[in-house]
Amino acid sequence: MHESKVTGAISRRAFLGSTVAVGALASLLPLKAHAQEPLKVAGIYTVPVEQQWVSRIHIAALAAQERGDIEYTYSENTANTDYPRVMREYAEGGYDLIVGEIFGVEAEAREVAAEYPEVAFLMGSSFKEDPAIANLAVFDNYIQDASYLSGIIAGALSESGNIGMVGGFPIPEVNRLMHAFMAGAREMNPDVTFQVSFIGSWFDPPKAKETAYAMIENGADLLYAERFGVSDAAKEKGILAIGNVIDTQADYPDTVAASALWHFEPTLDKAIAEVMAGTFTAADYGIYSFMKEGGCSLAPLGTFEGKIPQAALDLVAEREAAIKDGSFTVEINDEEPKSS
Structure with a gap:
């Protein structure tokens, strides 16, 4: 985005x-x-x-x-x-x-x-x-399923129950992921509060970093890093972060505890097959970003293996299975999220 x-x-x-x-x-x-x-x-x-x-x-x-x-x-x-x-x-x-x-x-x-x-x-x-x-x-990247699962981990890891969320712009493509993350966090801590801010840019790491600093000063002990720069602030202040779309844990091994990943392969492969067959037509390929289609996933725990509370891991496994078999649906909410 x-x-x-x-x-x-x-x-x-x-x-x-x-x-x-x-x-x-x-x-x-x-x-x-x-x-x-x-x-x-x-x-x-x-x-x-x-x-x-x-x-x-x-x-x-x-x-x-x-x-x-x-x-x-x-x-x-x-x-x-x-x-x-x-x-x-x-x-x-x-x-x-x-x-x-x-x-x-x-x-x-x-x-x-x-x-x-x-x-x-x-x-x-x-x-x-x-x-x-x-x-x-x-x-579009409908990865709300993976965002929800990353929120469960965040809710379990935040000791203060105060989570900061920094986004680019409050548009549907961002809003739905933030809402899903917030819903997941509330699964582990119904009393969790959120600081939500948008920096008005898709690439301004210094501004994202400064916004994150302010949230940390205001009590946040975990950050949702929708934009580059947020994980840098978390690393410097010694708190945790949750990533979005890509896995940046290799760059922040002690900071990024989980990430919601987008996999475009199911979307593109479906289009290639349709073009090959001469059946490509106007359609919404957004569904191929859903977890049950293989379009999104929770990143491997990596350096945080053994550091996530078992109750959160159990709920993640339960919800992931239910999402994939269709018995649980993560809500798609495109409205602008607000601070608690």
Whole structure:
């Protein structure tokens, strides 16, 4: 998740109205089936591929290329103003599947997709699919299942019952993970309190760090590190942190006790199979980030093996099994979380 998600905030009604006309063309032609030669896949990213959210897409694409399913190329640091142009260049270049994130250029990107009905587009988006643009599917990192489990561990480890949470922006993609984490923490400590703050940036480690310092001064003994910089503050002050999307424990072996990981492979692999079969269509691929689909997990305990209370581990195991068999559902709450 990054800065492109908050630019171009538009109403759902205005957005949908702007795409109806351009979508009519894309709905007329089905995507063709492909032979078994590798698909040509392009990624378009507004940040470096090292950035945590985008890195998960990039890693999945490299894995698909390694096993011979795709030929993969990508453009990184693509400004929102350039995004439609880069989409067109790849579409004109004969690429079969274009993957990216259009949070800051929703309407413009969908107009481009409508111009190339034989090209499949799989795009991170805050909006749902539009049946009128049959060749564009959407996704996002719905990893609330893993976030909930990491919250159980956090609730067991926090001695003060005061947890600090630092996020980038209060948008659905962040809010749902924070709420799930908070729900997990309350499973272990119903009286736990939260300090919640958003720094107004997707990459400003110094600001995230300063915000975390303030929370520690205000009694927090554990931090939810939705942004880079938070774990640095936790390390320097000798408290614990919970990670998000990627596993940073190797960099913070005495600090990061748990992390909710996003695995993009199920999402991308489903799209590749559909394009290969000629059945790719407008759909919401968000479900492939769910734990039961293999789209998210709790990171290995690693250096915290033996340091997590057994009651928390038992509950994590119980809930994880229930999530996977469908008998327990983690609530998806996209509203902005507030401090206690």
